Amino acid sequence: MHQLDARLKVPLVIVFILATSLVPIGAWPFYLLLIAVLLSSEILSDLGVLFFLKRAVLALPFVLAALPVLFTQVGTVWISLPFGLAITAQGVERFISVALKAWISIQAAILLASTTPFPDILLALRAMRLPKVLVSIIGLMWRYLFVIVDETIRMMNARSSRSGASSDPSHRQGGSVVWRAKVTGGMAGNLFIRSIERSDRIYHAMLSRGYDGEIRHLPLPAIPSIQWWIFIWSLLTLVVMVVLSRVLWG
Amino acid sequence: MNFSPVHMHIPDGFLSVPLSIVLWLISIAVIAVATRRVSQDLGEREVPVMGVLAAAIFAGQMLNFSVTGGTSGHLMGAALATILLGPWAAVLIMTCVVGIQALIFQDGGLLALGANLFNMAVIGPFVSYAVYRFLQRVSGGQKWGVFVGSFLAAWASIFIASLAVALQLALSGTSPANIALPAMGGIHALIGIGEGLITLGAVSLIYASRRDLLKLGEPQPKGSTLIWVGGTLLALLLAVLSPLASSHPDGLEWVAEQAGFLERASEPSFTLIPDYVFPGVSNEVLATIIAGVLGTLLVLGVALGVAYLRRQKTA
Numbered sequence: 001m002h003q004l005d006a007r008l009k010v011p012l013v014i015v016f017i018l019a020t021s022l023v024p025i026g027a028w029p030f031y032l033l034l035i036a037v038l039l040s041s042e043i044l045s046d047l048g049v050l051f052f053l054k055r056a057v058l059a060l061p062f063v064l065a066a067l068p069v070l071f072t073q074v075g076t077v078w079i080s081l082p083f084g085l086a087i088t089a090q091g092v093e094r095f096i097s098v099a100l101k102a103w104i105s106i107q108a109a110i111l112l113a114s115t116t117p118f119p120d121i122l123l124a125l126r127a128m129r130l131p132k133v134l135v136s137i138i139g140l141m142w143r144y145l146f147v148i149v150d151e152t153i154r155m156m157n158a159r160s161s162r163s164g165a166s167s168d169p170s171h172r173q174g175g176s177v178v179w180r181a182k183v184t185g186g187m188a189g190n191l192f193i194r195s196i197e198r199s200d201r202i203y204h205a206m207l208s209r210g211y212d213g214e215i216r217h218l219p220l221p222a223i224p225s226i227q228w229w230i231f232i233w234s235l236l237t238l239v240v241m242v243v244l245s246r247v248l249w250g
Numbered sequence: 251m252n253f254s255p256v257h258m259h260i261p262d263g264f265l266s267v268p269l270s271i272v273l274w275l276i277s278i279a280v281i282a283v284a285t286r287r288v289s290q291d292l293g294e295r296e297v298p299v300m301g302v303l304a305a306a307i308f309a310g311q312m313l314n315f316s317v318t319g320g321t322s323g324h325l326m327g328a329a330l331a332t333i334l335l336g337p338w339a340a341v342l343i344m345t346c347v348v349g350i351q352a353l354i355f356q357d358g359g360l361l362a363l364g365a366n367l368f369n370m371a372v373i374g375p376f377v378s379y380a381v382y383r384f385l386q387r388v389s390g391g392q393k394w395g396v397f398v399g400s401f402l403a404a405w406a407s408i409f410i411a412s413l414a415v416a417l418q419l420a421l422s423g424t425s426p427a428n429i430a431l432p433a434m435g436g437i438h439a440l441i442g443i444g445e446g447l448i449t450l451g452a453v454s455l456i457y458a459s460r461r462d463l464l465k466l467g468e469p470q471p472k473g474s475t476l477i478w479v480g481g482t483l484l485a486l487l488l489a490v491l492s493p494l495a496s497s498h499p500d501g502l503e504w505v506a507e508q509a510g511f512l513e514r515a516s517e518p519s520f521t522l523i524p525d526y527v528f529p530g531v532s533n534e535v536l537a538t539i540i541a542g543v544l545g546t547l548l549v550l551g552v553a554l555g556v557a558y559l560r561r562q563k564t565a
Contacts, residue, residue: 017262017361021270036552055356062261066419068429098424101263102359109262109356121353131285133297134345140301141346145308152309180315181444185451188310188325192334192452193460195306196299203298213294 005223006120007127008231013112017105019238023245025097030245034104042107045115055110056103066098118142127220136215144202148195155187258326258415258438259351259366262359266422273418274364277345280372284341291338300339304346307331311347313448325448328374328411329382329404333453334463337379337477344371365418369411373484377410378403380481396457396464397450404449405442406485412438413488 004012016037023030042049116124122142125135163183203211288296307327314325327347331340348370351357358366382403389395416434420427456463 014360017359018267021263021265021267021361032548036548040552062259062264066264066424068426094423098263102261103263105262105359105361106356109352109360113354113356118354131282133285133289134281134342136297137300137304137342138346138349140297141304141308141350144302145305145350148302148305148309149312152312156313177315178447181447182451184313184315184325185448185453186455187313188330188448189452189455189459191306191310191313192303192330193456193463195302196463199299199302202302203295206298211294215297 005227006116006124007223008227009112009116010124012231012234013108015235015238016108019242020101020104022242026093027245030241031100033241038104038107041111045111047114052107052110056106063099066095123220132215152191159183258369258411259358260362260415262361264422264424265362265365265418269418269421270361270364273368277364277367277372280341281345284338287338288342300342304343307343308347326408326445328370329378329407330449330452332375332378333382333400333403337375340375341371344374369414373411373414374407376477376481377485378407380478380485381406383478397454400453401446401450405446408438408442408445410485410488
């Protein structure tokens with residue numbers, strides 16, 4: 001997993017997620033198949049399946065959005081509830097399918113992010129013909145992200161140390177809601193000003209090192225042919241699976 | 251690290267494929283225009299300025315303040331970026347922020363990224379710009395127009411984007427319109443107040459300390475008419491469409507069915523395990539359970555097999 005070139009891995013993960021979305025509602029055997037593929041890759045990545053399960057929790061809150069489907073799908077009534085609500089079999093089927101699809105997709109995305117160093121992802125974006133400027137901006141953003149996050153954390157520490165923060169939950173720090181919002185706004189504005197000034201310094205540093213508006217990249221290294229075979233083979237499998245699932249479950 | 255407190259990032263699996271593709275195409279088109287405009291405006295400075303400010307908006311989303319009882323106000327940043335840098339630059343910045351969130355932090359899906367970009371990097375800046383411009387005009391360039399404008403622009407960017415999210419979910423058949431729209435809209439009408447207050451605070455600080463950064467008296471960037479007309483239309487369309495859709499969810503479902511022609515595949519020609527029931531077992535419930543257990547065992551078997559092979563290899 002770690003060795004597969006990012007230029008193949010990124011499209012492969014996207015196709016995997018696309019395939020997951022295209023499998024029809026209620027095609028359970030194909031969900032299992034997708035999970036099997038995913039679990040195998042997770043084991044191959046040597047990161048431990050638990051790692052993925054923990055991080056996949058991120059997507060859970062959004063499942064709430066699909067909850068009403070339980071009641072609104074027309075179909076065989078399973079459980080009748082007061083207020084004229086009823087849970088239908090079709091509703092349950094749809095809800096579980098959506099939740100499973102989301103869960104499978106997010107694990108695939110986690111797999112990609114956790115087995116690929118960021119420079120390789122940039123390489124993949126370049127190979128996918130994203131405009132050079134956009135790739136450079138994303139690269140620079142990534143480089144300064146942690147600097148600015150640290151700056152933000154320092155500002156937040158400063159705020160708590162100046163506004164009477166306490167670990168006692170009933171003790172509210174700072175003044176009224178509007179006052180607190182204003183302080184936070186001031187922090188956001190301050191962060192913005194500092195970033196603008198920092199970008200000035202970075203620009204001058206870049207200029208003094210010969211920057212002329214063109215970001216120069218190393219040429220893209222070649223992809224080993226065996227990885228091409230893995231890639232094409234996986235793509236074909238996914239396509240066959242989607243077609244089969246659509247024929248069988250329509 | 252949870253960088254994104256505003257729950258507006260749609261994960262994969264919630265949107266239908268045709269809708270995802272359409273929204274991808276729209277977002278790509280807008281971003282392409284934005285890239286060209288920004289390079290014209292900023293020239294060789296665009297990479298450092300856009301990169302660092304995208305990082306700042308990303309980090310700024312960590313800033314929060316407690317409102318009451320565990321809820322807190324947060325920043326999305328689309329409106330702030332729009333007011334300070336103009337709409338095209340904001341489109342670019344939000345694109346980078348939302349893209350990184352999807353690629354690295356799994357905030358929002360990859361297939362759904364087109365939709366998330368549309369909601370946060372297109373609707374956000376466009377609507378903010380339309381509202382902000384409108385208040386600038388009304389106030390005749392006076393001070394209060396800046397402040398009221400920044401509050402309202404931030405609020406509208408959150409509210410309208412949330413309506414878009416709800417509509418997309420409804421169109422995909424994931425969430426019925428008559429429940430999703432009022433719920434999403436209602437929650438985000440409140441969240442938007444937090445966004446508005448923070449944006450207002452940020453803009454007033456910059457107004458007091460670095461007024462030169464606020465692009466007030468400068469000539470409007472090229473193509474701005476397009477944006478504020480587009481933003482107004484988007485806002486109006488979503489605002490009008492939403493109550494319509496939520497009072498006539500059937501109509502939306504009809505649209506979804508028409509649009510979701512890809513979902514309308516042929517009837518099953520033959521079935522492997524008919525109606526999820528195992529052949530040869532008469533009790534339906536039992537058969538379903540057996541089918542489920544068998545499938546699960548199969549998956550476990552494959553996974554264990556891979557793990558076993560792996561261990562042998564490394565040993």
